[in-house]
Amino acid sequence: MTRLYRRRDVLATAAGGALLPLVPAQATPDTMAAAIKEVVGTAPLKPGKVKLDLPPLAENGNAVSVSVTVDNPMTEANHVRSIHLFAESNPLPNVVHVTLGPRAGRAFFATRMRLSTSQKVIAIAKLSDGTCWTDSAQIVVTLAACIEDL
Amino acid sequence: MARPLINVPAKAKKGEVVDIKILISHPMESGQRRDNSGQPIARDIINLLVCTYNDTEVFRAELFPAIAANPFLSFCTVATETGTLKFTWTDDHGTVDTATAPIEVT
Amino acid sequence: MIRFFVVALLAFAAVATAQKKSGYEFSSRETQAMQDDDAANPGFLWVQQGETLWNRRDGAAGKSCADCHGEANNSVRGVAARYPVFAPEAGAVIDIEQRINRCRTEHQQAKPLAYESDDLLALTSFVGKQSRAMSIDVAIDARARSTFERGKTLFEQRQGQINLSCSQCHDDNWGKQLAGSPIPQAHPTGYPAYRLEWQTLGSLRRRLRNCLIGMRAEAPPYESADYVALELFLMARAKGLAIDTPSVRR
Numbered sequence: 001m002t003r004l005y006r007r008r009d010v011l012a013t014a015a016g017g018a019l020l021p022l023v024p025a026q027a028t029p030d031t032m033a034a035a036i037k038e039v040v041g042t043a044p045l046k047p048g049k050v051k052l053d054l055p056p057l058a059e060n061g062n063a064v065s066v067s068v069t070v071d072n073p074m075t076e077a078n079h080v081r082s083i084h085l086f087a088e089s090n091p092l093p094n095v096v097h098v099t100l101g102p103r104a105g106r107a108f109f110a111t112r113m114r115l116s117t118s119q120k121v122i123a124i125a126k127l128s129d130g131t132c133w134t135d136s137a138q139i140v141v142t143l144a145a146c147i148e149d150l
Numbered sequence: 151m152a153r154p155l156i157n158v159p160a161k162a163k164k165g166e167v168v169d170i171k172i173l174i175s176h177p178m179e180s181g182q183r184r185d186n187s188g189q190p191i192a193r194d195i196i197n198l199l200v201c202t203y204n205d206t207e208v209f210r211a212e213l214f215p216a217i218a219a220n221p222f223l224s225f226c227t228v229a230t231e232t233g234t235l236k237f238t239w240t241d242d243h244g245t246v247d248t249a250t251a252p253i254e255v256t
Numbered sequence: 257m258i259r260f261f262v263v264a265l266l267a268f269a270a271v272a273t274a275q276k277k278s279g280y281e282f283s284s285r286e287t288q289a290m291q292d293d294d295a296a297n298p299g300f301l302w303v304q305q306g307e308t309l310w311n312r313r314d315g316a317a318g319k320s321c322a323d324c325h326g327e328a329n330n331s332v333r334g335v336a337a338r339y340p341v342f343a344p345e346a347g348a349v350i351d352i353e354q355r356i357n358r359c360r361t362e363h364q365q366a367k368p369l370a371y372e373s374d375d376l377l378a379l380t381s382f383v384g385k386q387s388r389a390m391s392i393d394v395a396i397d398a399r400a401r402s403t404f405e406r407g408k409t410l411f412e413q414r415q416g417q418i419n420l421s422c423s424q425c426h427d428d429n430w431g432k433q434l435a436g437s438p439i440p441q442a443h444p445t446g447y448p449a450y451r452l453e454w455q456t457l458g459s460l461r462r463r464l465r466n467c468l469i470g471m472r473a474e475a476p477p478y479e480s481a482d483y484v485a486l487e488l489f490l491m492a493r494a495k496g497l498a499i500d501t502p503s504v505r506r
Contacts, residue, residue: 062218063219090216091182091215092214095217096211096212096213096214096216097211098209098210098212099210099211100225102228103206103227103230104167104226104227105168106167106226108224109225110222110223110224110225111217111218111224112217112218112222113216114180114215114216114217
């Protein structure tokens, strides 16, 4: 079958829907681990409390809606201090670091992020007691045909 | 676009948790792209956004190039008193912009 | 006998209408949600700016759009649903961008705004938004006929390195997948549109150029009358669909 387009990054689309994205520069597991360690320090990362809301499939990686909700009170004594997002296969692992406090009332944050390819996204919440909680989600990022030159 | 799009409820009850949304016009150039002649395009992003409520900081976000163009941020705050939410953001050139939205608390 | 044909024709038209789908229906749930929330739809950055420009005095005449037109929700409501139109003073079919620039040069005595400039996109999307949810109904009268026919020819003719016509994708194969995306029916309901691929708002002209580049055909310069012809044909073809400017599309 014919190739319908060519992208400067050499991005080939085979007929039948198979996608062969040529992945650009990627965060290595080491830089990812380092980025997470910078936030978490030596605290153990526990699954739970955090809900990362991410669609299973994005029709374009340029603006993917994402939200994080943490099931925890927001009082002076016990609150979520920060929320962090990481993307495993982006050129850089950090997406956003959010600082919250009791004045938030609810531990919620939403944004739109770039994802260079299908990958795992990780959310981490740091609580006032120093504990760190996490959730992750896998997302498939599809690529468009007939794209415009940059 | 000169102004951001800010969504803060005009009125709220004291103690109510309200949703805040802000959309800022900015290309968020990631520093990962090249132009048609193959030259890298310099990184140019908003790297920090802070929201204060009557001068008390209630929200802070450190942004990276993985935040989409025309950044959209949504978060919550407790309506404590009538006053002003002030948003301050900083880009890679060190330029600081601000915008405000009033809230009436009853 | 005549009655039979009329009934048959109406039935045919009904089927065609039932199959007619806005690009919105080919969008993912997340993209639809981004469009539906005015506080999250990035197109509203331009709509808001357009409102500012609408009320700003400009040009040697020192007039704003509002000085002549008043409140936009009264005066230009419905415009986006019936444009492009034949403008006798121009002797040609013109689109909203051209109407805005004619207003600028003739009534405001200001410089025309460049295609794809934020100011022209802002005014066009502000005007377009006033027709949100209204049904597209473009008139093809005798004066617009030749432009419509030109647009139809352009839509149906094969062109470019892969020898493809617009119609082969958007009439014959809509709903099928092209790479990771469904092929829509090419109804320009929501322009200017915020496209995730562009990471910005763009005009229908830019979208048409984008298609031509994708087809590896030559995209004429922005000023080309061929774009107006295609716009007229596409808007006539989209009759009955609702305007959803500023739309969000992949």
